[in-house]
Amino acid sequence: MTRAWRFIVDRYLLVPIAAVVALTWANTYPQSYFRIANTLAFPVNEIGMALGLAYLAQEVVEAALPGGSLYPFSRAVVPLIGGLGGMIGASLAYVGYLALGDEQILARGWPVAGAADLVITLAIARAIFGRGAAVTMALVFALTSDVIGLIVISGQHFVVQPHAAAALLIVAGVALAAVFRHQHVVSSWPYVACAGTLSWVGCYWSGLQPVLALLPIVPFLRHAPRDLTQPHRQPSAHRGATHFESVFQAPVLVIVFLFGLLNAGMAVRGADTGTWAVVVASLVGRPAGTLVAIGIALLAGLHLPRGTGWRDALVSALAAAPTLVFGVLFAVAVFPVGPLLVQTKLGAIATAIGLVPAFGAARLLRVGRFAPVTHR
């Protein structure tokens, strides 16, 4: 039982499991599902997922520290550029697909195609690469796309009147985190509870997606360099008792499960132009955009993260393709209730099929778990 649980947790399988439960529930007892999903949407999506996003981001921050796989900065830049390219590629593919038809009314849904499901990306990447640097690269691709997308859709999801001046609270939160760091505060709690809360309120009132609130706080947390070039290193060796990752792992697991459960449920019907546009944009446009951007960056003299090559980059780009639950979250922010929302949500869920080309490419290119044993 413990091994099974560890397997699920390590491979981030909670969201896929939650998504299956949600889809089954929503298609058998829709009224009870949607009643509960609507009730819990705000605390989970807007508050809890701020912690979830920070949890995933701190892995990237630590990889960028001296000794980490994304150090020096020039190696971190390439995945960032890849993520940006992926977002652009997905958006262009979405708009391009719509241009083939005449349903331009769907055009405002382009951020949906740009969303990347961080947790599914991690699940696929870990299943292929274990704990290699390529996992972090895939995470950076997805995280970059999502941060851009969340900024784009900010202000579209609230009924409250945004006040730009409230952004000062974000600055105050970051400043407070800097003070904690300067005072050598070891525990993660003050950073999250005080600085994080200030930042969250600032995001909420200024119209910025509050799920982004902890991202500017994360760099101030106590970190240890994370060398992910050693795929089989035990993660527990990295954690300290007061470390953010250790303290918040259990709450984040619950949040991530609820996030999948509350957002992935929908009546499976109503596939139409918006569905196919999201699927094509995510599974074709995003990987293509990522790879083109990386190609340009490498031509400009930058380098891939330590311990990765072009084959890892290609497979990581495919692993970061599914929009899934994050796509659903973006769709809800962009479209009101109605057929356009149904179409794009269905498209986001359908991108789960993206794990097939990711595993297929990994097998074909013999990377990660498919690499010849002598090269592992």
Add this chain to the structure above:
Amino acid sequence: MRPALVLACVAVVATVRIGVAADGLTLPNRPNTLKFAAIGDNGTGAQPEYEVASQMATWHQQFAFDMVIMLGDNLYGRQEPSDFVEKFERPFKRLLDGGVKFYASLGNHDDERDLTYPPFNMAGRRYYAFVRGDVRFFVLDTNFLDPAQLVWLERQLASASERWKIAYFHHPLYSDGGRHGSEVELRVKLEPLFVKYAVNVVYSGHDHIYERIKPQRGIYYFVSGAGGQLRQGDLKRSELTAAGFDRDRSFMLNEIDGDELHFQVVSRAGQTVDAGVIHRGGTS
């Protein structure tokens, strides 16, 4: 006269009436009533749309409706100024020349240029209401049924004092069209308002068929989405279906006379495929 003979005579007269009505006007066509037509999913610019429009113009000669409600997808494909001519002005020229006004709603194939196209009478609004006689029409944009639109709708419904309340929009709350079907998410938002404020009739398109739905919570629903497009054989009849037609294009003629709404559905070939009367707040 013996009762059996009376019944026989009535039966003969009724048969004759039905025989005449099959290809003719079944509507009362009384003076001073509100007469209007309804079309959906018409704007293809292809031959069938021209034939439907021509049929409408022919019927207009005997049933002088003065307005047409458009149930969305008013134009397919390119939407340049020449397309508005090709896909709307030219096919409906006889009606436009005859002074018939069109009131459009937005479908998923329409773009925002519809809003400012004068013959569609939208005056730049995605959703709007207008009054004709003792009827208030509520025209919705079901592509973006945002909270602001719902607030607007509730205010409009609450303030409506007319005898009839008719709503129309593109996506059907109830439909047995195989391609799309009922838009349940929209229904969850709209139906409670329609019930609360006693909307009488709802017209939609989107599914390229004609269907009359059995009254749902006291409201009559029509799907009329075969004004130019057609999905032959797409009607999957269910317990919701009161009547339907999916073998050819069609349009609707309507007449409101006091507490009665008479309707007649005509195919592209000019045949009547459904007809009846709705009594306000009562039976059909």
